[in-house]
Amino acid sequence: MGSGKRGLLTAALTVVCAVTVLAAPGTAFAAPAPPPAPEATAGPARTPLPDSELEKVRAKLDKLYHDAAVATDAYNAAEEKAKRQSAEIAELTRRIDQGQRRLDRLTDQAGATARDQYRTGGLSSSAQFLLSDDPGRFLDGAGRMLQGQRAATGLMSDMARTQRELRQYADDAAAQGKRLESRRRAEAAAKKKIEQQIDAAEKLRSRLEKKEKERLEQLEREAARKAQTAWLDTGVLKDSPGQASTRGEKAVRFATAQLGKPYVWGAEGPDSFDCSGLTSQAWEAAGHAVPRTSQEQWKQLRHVDVADMRPGDLVVYFADASHVALYIGDGRIIHAPRPGRTVTVAGAGSMPILGVVRPDA
Structure with a gap:
């Protein structure tokens, strides 16, 4: 028997003996004193940030x-x-x-x-x-x-x-x-x-309280929803063809299968992705190689008008083309947003659109 097991057995026997002594008839013992009240060390709760x-x-x-x-x-x-x-x-x-x-x-x-x-x-x-x-x-x-x-x-x-x-x-x-x-x-x-x-x-x-973090996430969702609504209200998708090519459909299916996988910078699957890792692998799975980075995708692929985009096209964001997503139709995209998030569906207009490119043009 190891020393650890002998120690546990000894402790157990000690407890059993003590309980036996305390339970024996005629044994007198004093009631345990109530535990001291804990000292108040925490200061007043911080007022949540507005x-x-x-x-x-x-x-x-x-x-x-x-x-x-x-x-x-x-x-x-x-x-x-x-x-x-x-x-x-x-x-x-x-x-x-x-x-x-x-x-x-x-x-x-x-x-x-x-x-x-x-x-x-x-x-x-x-x-x-x-x-x-x-x-x-x-x-x-x-x-x-x-x-x-x-x-x-x-x-x-x-x-x-x-x-x-x-x-x-x-x-x-x-x-x-x-x-x-x-x-x-x-x-x-x-x-x-x-x-x-x-x-x-x-x-x-990490400096935010739990409720502040929850409220922050709510504000992020509200801002994205507001931007998406404003974008749709322009009527930009009114005459959108919405018909994907064969390869575009394959790219969408690949991206859809990655929903829920974590964002990891520099990753291109199979267990995690960054934004351009997802789009490049989606089109690789569709049988059409595209550049690895969002900036090169923007530079090298054919540009199409936002109003003419179809499922499978890549939507490039921000003036420096630092983010990219895969359009899946009905004004929605699949993308790998950022650290701490997972591959998800979002509104195509929830971020500032730089333009749209079509890999299989």
Whole structure:
């Protein structure tokens, strides 16, 4: 039996004996004294912040999360370029390896030729034929001499070309390595900024009382609902076609299947997503690759009028294209909002729309 079990058994026996003694007939004992009243240490409850102050908190949180989203886009862009550069370096390394093996073979051939000339006193076998008194052997030797000269010239040319290629591959690999190092530094800087912004937002929220947090969330929902209503009231969707393409339908189905999964910056599934991670993977699942970041999606994909958008299109938000969502029809989107939230359905007009792009235009 271990010491822990023996200790527990001893304690249990002690309690049983004590209870037996207290319960024995004729045993007298004093009633336990009432516990002392706890000292009042807590101060008066803080007056909840008014809505005007909570609105300031909401604005501050929005800015912190927006800055984190911008940094996330920078991180994702650096990560994508780093991946491409790593692949290019790997390809250059493969070419260098192939080139080195080829150069080794050529060097062996050149060495064999040199050894042959050494054995014949500096004359190749073809040259020896040329010195023959036999006319037939002379003509045959002349042909072989010409072939040998061409082979030697070709060999030296191949060696020189291979050496040039190796130097070029090495230079390219070194340049790509420097660029990769720069991208990794950019990634690290973006990651640090993301973490700082999110940490500041969490600290700001942690200072709120429970009721204040609940009221803050209510104010956020009210603001989103108000913005959505104002956007719909413009009649922007009155003549919207609303018919998704085949690939657009697949993208919507993929996004719908991710509802409830957490937002994690830099994530592109399968268990968590950031905003552009969700949209890029939705279209990847639909069989059509799109850029990884919201800013590149905005830059590279075809722009369509908001009034003409259809399910599967991407709605890009804010002047810096720092957020993106997938339109699913009826004025709604599916998106990965921000840290602490999950993939959800929202009103397409609940945030400032920059524009709409269509991946399969």
